[in-house]
Amino acid sequence: MLTAGMQxxxxxxPDKDGKFISLSDFRGKKxxxxxxxxxxxxxxxxQACAFRDAYEGFRREDVVVIGISKDSQASHQRFAEKHQLxxxxxSDPELQAIQAFGVWQEKKLYxxxxxxxxxxxxxxxxxxxxxxxxxxxxxxxxATEILDFLSTKA
Numbered sequence: 001m002l003t004a005g006m007q008x009x010x011x012x013x014p015d016k017d018g019k020f021i022s023l024s025d026f027r028g029k030k031x032x033x034x035x036x037x038x039x040x041x042x043x044x045x046x047q048a049c050a051f052r053d054a055y056e057g058f059r060r061e062d063v064v065v066i067g068i069s070k071d072s073q074a075s076h077q078r079f080a081e082k083h084q085l086x087x088x089x090x091s092d093p094e095l096q097a098i099q100a101f102g103v104w105q106e107k108k109l110y111x112x113x114x115x116x117x118x119x120x121x122x123x124x125x126x127x128x129x130x131x132x133x134x135x136x137x138x139x140x141x142x143a144t145e146i147l148d149f150l151s152t153k154a
Contacts, residue, residue: 001101001102001103001105001118001120001133001135002101002102002122002130002133003130003133004130004131004132004133005129005130006129006130007128007129007130008023008031008033008101008122008124008128008129008130009023009097009100009101010022010023010024010128011023011090011092011096011097011100013068013090013091013092013096013097014073014090014091015073015076015088015089015090015091016073016076016077016079016080016089016091017073017077018073021066021088021090023066023124023128024128026064027126027127027128028126029062029063029064029126030061030062030063030064030123030124030125030126030150031063031064031065031066031123031124032058032063032064032065032066032121032122032123032124032146033066033068033097033101033121033122033124034047034051034065034066034067034068034119034120034121034122034137034142035067035068035069035097035098035101035103035117035118035119035120035121036048036067036068036069036117036119037069037116037117037119038069038070038071038117039069039071039075039076039078039079040075040078040079040082043119043139044069044119044139045079045083046139046140047119047137047139047140047142047143048067048079048083048085049083050139050140050141050142050143050144051065051067051085051087051142051143052083052084052085052086052087053143054143054144054147055086055087057147058087058147061147061150061151063150064087064088065087065088066087066088066089066090067085067087067088067089067090068089068090068092068097068098069089069091069092069117070091070092070093070095070098070117071091071093072091072093073091075091076089076090076091098117101120101122103117103118103120104116104117104118105118118135118136119136119137119139119142120133120134120135120136120137121133121134121137121142121146122134123146123149123150131153132146132149134146
């Protein structure tokens with residue numbers, strides 16, 4: 001997994017409407033990139049809704065919020081509509097950004113080992129450098145933790 005101080009790898013992925021979005025599109029702005037396992041699962045839905053509920057705070061700070069999972073564009077579209085998500089959701093079925101950021105990892109559940117996305121969030125500065133990593137982010141508190149971090153950086 002990438003760490004603070006490293007340059008964030010650029011990516012270009014489709015959003016829920018099929019428009020390709022690159023991290024480099026947002027140079028000059030702070031960006032929050034959060035990786036999550038799957039649309040419409042309990043933890044991922046709570047995390048997305050927490051970002052939605054805190055979104056005005058991110059807008060006030062002029063921070064772009066991007067959620068990335070390996071779900072399809074259609075799944076993202078349904079997820080965003082169902083929960084009124086105002087931020088960018090990107091589809092990464094080929095694991096381009098997921099692997100580049102190092103969040104595709106071995107996971108153990110009830111003794112079974114598999115690979116999947118480890119819920120993680122990266123705060124990236126205006127020059128594309130990672131300034132904070134929230135590994136194993138908590139769905140319910142991740143968004144407010146990031147806003148708290150950003151307010152101490154102002």
